[in-house]
Amino acid sequence: MNTERPAASQGTAMPVRVDAQRNAARVLAAARRAVASAGLDVSYHEIAREAGVGVGTVYRRYPERDQLMAAVLSDILTELIDTAHQALDCDDAWEGFSLLFTGLALRTAQNAGLSGSLDQHGGPAVAQQRHELLDLTRRVIERAQDQGRLRRDLAWQDVLRLTGAPAVRGCVLGLEPDPAHGHHLVLTVLLDGLQAG
Template sequence: MTSAVDRLLADESGRLPRADARRNAERLVKAARIAVAEVGVGVSAHEIARRAGVGVGTFYRRIPSLQALLGTVLDEILVEILDLADRALDDPDPWNGLRVFAVAYVRLRAESCGVGEALGGAGGDALTVRLASLRDRIRRLVERAQSAGVMRADLAWQDVPFLFAAAATGERTLDLQADDQQWERNLGVILDGLRPV
């Protein structure tokens, strides 16, 4: 797969960018990924440039647009999630595959504002194909576990993404502060609830 940097630097001429241009683009992609995790998809070009240690002018010389950068970064993250789902589908144990995927998926949701927003549709039409592919893989993971008798059969596969999203809770509720492992405990209860009675 072509890297995020290569996709952003691609032009019609086929010329390779100068080494310093590539380094700046790499810094911007890395900074954008961190900023999306911490701030979400509402992060500004100025904030990304500041985090990358470049001027905003360099940002716009190296990157087609803020939307292109954010779309590319979110697409790259969704591809990583799809790879996790594919590995889970390859696991000979359907429950273990679903469980391992759930842990990785919910961890990403809990640790990245932008991932949660993208999975909720904030990435717009650019992510439609990736989201459809992810829905298909989650459906297959659920149906596979149900067919093996290791997951409750009375749940629709569509319930599972909502349950996983619920595990990645916010930082506060009822004036209580969640700790770093709150999502793991939430997910453990959810996974227990998915098992047959």
């Protein structure tokens, strides 16, 4: 995501050698994929396999597990904060709301494993990002409510909670599993249920 040179641009310092940079990017991407599919306690071996590098490389880059998780979470939060800004830029409050809601639902679905773990892992930097995104989200929701487009009988925290719903894995009765379809389905009905009027 971020491939600049400067020594301490993010929480994680970028290495100097080009192959090191390439591998750093690979590891982070692999970690995101791995965390998404296998939860927060994926093994380092699994991540290394996914990234196509040796375990040593992963351990060298992230000696502490928390550092890795912080990097992953930060990466996701950055994307979402961007979406939130786009949402606030929309003239139409409902449009902005559904944009952000969709974005949150999508990330939640993709990273079903890490829900609720934001608080524990990640240092103050991640906490700061989280706080920023929470604030933006609150504003997007309340604006839609103020304009009478979003039902007012729910606190903004509860609306936020609903973003977890589309992360459907299936139902007790099975059916042919089609996550994407299910995701879209829930999103549609949920937004219908949320609209004011």
